[in-house]
Amino acid sequence: MLSVTDAEAIIFDLVQPLRETETVALEDALGRVLATPVRSGLDFPYWDNSAMDGYAVRFEDVRSVPVTLEIIEEIPAGVAPQKTLQVGQAARIFTGAVMPQGADAVVMQENTRREGNQVIIQESSASGAFVRHQGAFYQANTPLLEAGITINAPELAVLATAQCTQLQVYRRPRVAIFSTGDELIPPSGVLQPGQIVDSNQYALAALVWGLGAIPVPLGIIPDCRGELKGAIAQSLKSADIVLSTGGVSVGDYDYIEELLAELGGKIHVRSVAVKPGKPLTVAEFPNCLYFGIPGNPVSALVSGWRFVLPALRKLAGLKDWRPELIYVPTKHQLTAGGKRETYLWGQLNGIEGEYQFSVAGGSHSSGNLINLAGTNALAIVPVGVAEIPAGEKVRVLRV
The missing domain is CATH 3.40.980.10 (MoaB/Mog-like domain)
Known part of the structure; x- marks a missing residue:
């Protein structure tokens, strides 16, 4: 044995x-294992854009406030700016919209007051404030996703953003x-x-x-x-x-x-x-x-x-394939015969910021599947150990 x-x-x-791979479309990739590393030819963000509704400004113009600036254009999301900011100018801008040339900061609209084609800046904004710079999150042609990962919702979002529409999967x-x-x-x-x-x-x-x-x-x-x-x-x-x-x-x-x-x-x-x-x-x-x-x-x-x-x-080609074993306190006393490595089923729960294992109630017979419901972890009692007291740490297999 x-x-x-x-x-x-x-x-x-x-x-x-x-090692057998196939090509799938992005919309068919959920749950698949990525077979080759992915890179994208796009920066992300694609270009400098605003993280707030407000006004794109030159930082030098808003060092001292209050200051009145001329509004030269309005830039909604999805519309390319048409003008370059000069001294004393601002552009009305919305979240996600491309920053105009000459602007290096955004003042949120709550800190402004508009009067016709002018805006009064009431609170200063630091250089680069509320600006998401091109390539700040990802630089084109660098590694994006590694092989051996499962493509789930976050990975699908990343791949869609990077316009990776065809993927090699195992x-x-x-x-x-x-x-x-x-x-x-x-x-x-x-x-x-x-x-x-x-x-x-x-x-x-x-x-x-x-x-x-x-x-x-x-x-x-x-x-x-x-x-x-x-x-x-x-x-x-x-x-x-x-x-x-x-x-x-x-x-x-x-x-x-x-x-x-x-x-x-x-x-x-x-x-x-x-x-x-x-x-x-x-x-x-x-x-x-x-x-x-x-x-x-x-x-x-x-x-x-x-x-x-x-x-x-x-x-399946997963990079992280080994059993996930962690040590956590047990809420209940655990008992075993001691002659074989014993697995007791139950739940791993977060209690006051720390994981804790709770053993399932009822019989732990190999024929009793009723108390398996809700199981997300197995506590492991080693060979030679007959009892692990409540409060002690136990090795747990996440399932």
Whole structure:
């Protein structure tokens, strides 16, 4: 049985980022991973512009106030100035409008009084005040966005501003997902005594979608060697990663490991000293990585959060793909058996300016998924530790 550290090292070393790229339009880029660095030929701001509604002035003219200046033009946003300011002149200007030649400051309108074609400046304004200078935020042809980042709303805004309308992104990984077990039925099925509704496909597909990868659901496969072998063979052809739940323990109907070997897989991980999620099978195929995950719903999600998602992030080409682990105080006492690295689910909340972990109430059984609702973090109780008192710091995995 491998330690968590050894298991993750093996798994992450098996994953090589996808190098296949495609070109997408800006409007189709949300959630994609940028494959090449982006530069723009434009400065930002594009030109000197006003950060306020007010009057564009020469600083030398407003050193001493009050002073009366002649208004020579009005410059709305989107209209190019037509005149150059001379001594004793000002231009009415609006937020975002281009600064006229000769002006080097803006006086906000609250500090002025207008009389016809003249404006009385009542409070001075420093040189450069309320002026956003061309290139102050970004200089043309310098790095804008680096490769390996996910394109979300802020990045889309940056790319649109820079007029980057075509982008090189990595191909989305495909992840085949199926559940095994004669006892399983879909959520739409009629529940009979002894049966279990399959929740794992929905949970794992959601993790995959949330990362921007493509889930390939293959349904429920019964505990039949022939059907299971066929499903595995099909999944290996259709995906970059395969996630199956169930069939990886030591029961009479747990066939996954021997079938993987029959299909030519090289098995690197068979079990991990982790709770929940001990029976974890990881096999390598020429163009695919196979994860055989426990069938218990909490074990499936913990395995997904701890091992599968970082591997998938690395495969997707993300620069920051490793698990996000932080140390924070725990609001509640945490207990564990001490023999395996134990993961307790709950919530990471901001309390008086500091993060704090609150463990979910109720049973922390691998079969109890009800108190998983709202989970955004897992507290990690190390091997050899049976208790972490309330108020002590604990290592937490963000999920």
